[in-house]
Amino acid sequence: MAATHSALCKRGYAELTMQDIADESELSKSALHYHFDGKHDLLVSFLEHLLDRFEERIAAPDGEDPAERLHSLVDTMVTPPEPRSDGFQTALLEIQAQAPHDEDYRERLERFDEAFVSRLRSLVAAGVEDGTFRADVDPDEAASLLATYLKGVQMRHVAAGHSLERSAAVIHRHIDERLVAGETTVVTLE
Structure with missing residues (x-):
């Protein structure tokens, strides 16, 4: 899978x-074809591999309370897992663009989305339950909105070079102003 990652970064999806x-890799093209029917089959397996890594990355965000853990998860999502991963992020965006036309890609990407929204929902629900977040916050709606924000941040960064830090600050401010109960600390844009 490391070879697939490296080749995607260098060549892009298309x-x-x-x-x-x-x-x-250390394999020949024929050896790859022994394990995978072709590029599509290999990339589906690669997406499975990425999903496993993604679930590990978001499983236990740092923090003492649900708000801190949610802020930590936002930071995790806007921080690339490896330095200089722009080529990989671009290739992944290209794969995502194929999903409307490719059921296998779409199914794997839906699983990414479900895992991410579920993690967000559980953090928000825990915060509502323990009083960290306002009682009128709907965990499903908040999770959906945050997932949409974060995916948009990533797409805008890859496609148009928008600042991850600035976008993350806006999301942090949204959490503090709209979700957190009582007095809040607002993250400001510099």
Whole structure:
């Protein structure tokens, strides 16, 4: 999977070939074809691998209370898992663009979305339950909105170079102003 990652970063989705992946690995192209029917099959397996890594990344955000954990999760989502991952983020966006036309990609990407929204929902619900968040906050609506914000932040960063830090500050401010009960500390834009 490391070879697939490396080849995707270098070539992008549209230009990626099995030979590119073989060149990044210790396997021959024929050995790759022994394990995978083709580029599509390999990329579906790669998405499965990414989903496992993603679920590990979001499983236990740092923090003493649900608000801190939610802020930590926002920071996790706007911080690339590896430095200089712009090429990979671009390739992943290209794969996402194929999802409306490819059921296998769409199914895997839906699982990413479900895992992410579920994690957000559980943090918001815990905050409502323990009084960290306002009692009138709907965990489903808040999770859906935050997921949409965060996905938009990532897409705008990759596609148009928008600042992750500035966008994250807006989301942090939304959490503090709209979700947190009582007195809040507002994150300001610099």
